[in-house]
Amino acid sequence: MKNRISQLRVERAWTQADLAQRVSVSRQTINALETGKFDPSLPLAFRIARLFNRTIEEVFLDDQ
Amino acid sequence: MQARQETGGYRDSNRATFRFFLWTLAWLLTLALARFGPGLLWDEQQEVASWVAVAANLVVGIGWIVAFARYLKAIDELQRKIQQDALLVTLGVAWVGGFGYVVADHAELVTGDINIAVFPVLMSVVYLVAFVFGYFRYR
Numbered sequence: 001m002k003n004r005i006s007q008l009r010v011e012r013a014w015t016q017a018d019l020a021q022r023v024s025v026s027r028q029t030i031n032a033l034e035t036g037k038f039d040p041s042l043p044l045a046f047r048i049a050r051l052f053n054r055t056i057e058e059v060f061l062d063d064q
Numbered sequence: 065m066q067a068r069q070e071t072g073g074y075r076d077s078n079r080a081t082f083r084f085f086l087w088t089l090a091w092l093l094t095l096a097l098a099r100f101g102p103g104l105l106w107d108e109q110q111e112v113a114s115w116v117a118v119a120a121n122l123v124v125g126i127g128w129i130v131a132f133a134r135y136l137k138a139i140d141e142l143q144r145k146i147q148q149d150a151l152l153v154t155l156g157v158a159w160v161g162g163f164g165y166v167v168a169d170h171a172e173l174v175t176g177d178i179n180i181a182v183f184p185v186l187m188s189v190v191y192l193v194a195f196v197f198g199y200f201r202y203r
Contacts, residue, residue: 024140025140025141025142026077026140026142026143028143028202028203029140029141029142029143031202031203032142032202037201037202038142038145038202040141041141044141
């Protein structure tokens with residue numbers, strides 16, 4: 001599943017570590033999400049979308 | 065739908081990891097005590113001392129299991145997936161390898177006896193390799 005996490009994060013001048021701290025996960029998890037190696041659970045996806053003031057659909061893109 | 069780790073989750077996971085490390089250390093120490101204590105620290109004929117050492121190892125082992133469960137709950141979802149994959153491979157190898165050995169032994173295809181201690185050591189090595197593989201896979 002593609003996502004816009006990296007773009008939204010860079011727009012706010014946050015590092016991966018900053019974002020990781022804000023959503024209470026490890027930096028490795030943010031990196032794996034941004035590179036598309038790992039899909040988040042629904043609670044984490046909501047947390048990330050809420051942090052960016054977006055809907056889930058605006059952050060996570062269905063690539064099928 | 066409320067995220068359990070919304071606040072302080074990462075800090076909690078570090079604390080749970082440290083506790084799990086301490087329990088692992090304690091379990092290894094009691095294991096060493098139960099294994100090398102008889103003969104080294106007390107006379108092998110003193111069965112009570114040996115039973116106490118074995119009991120201590122089992123009790124600390126239960127604590128280790130609880131600490132591991134808490135650790136798995138505390139870590140974030142990617143770390144949990146890495147652990148889950150490593151445990152899956154370990155269980156699979158133990159199951160397939162263990163039963164493979166049993167049937168081969170039953171068919172008298174195995175000539176020598178394998179020390180039972182090899183089994184947990186093999187599981188530990190498989191788990192470590194699978195964990196490191198998972199860690200680098202998602203790095």
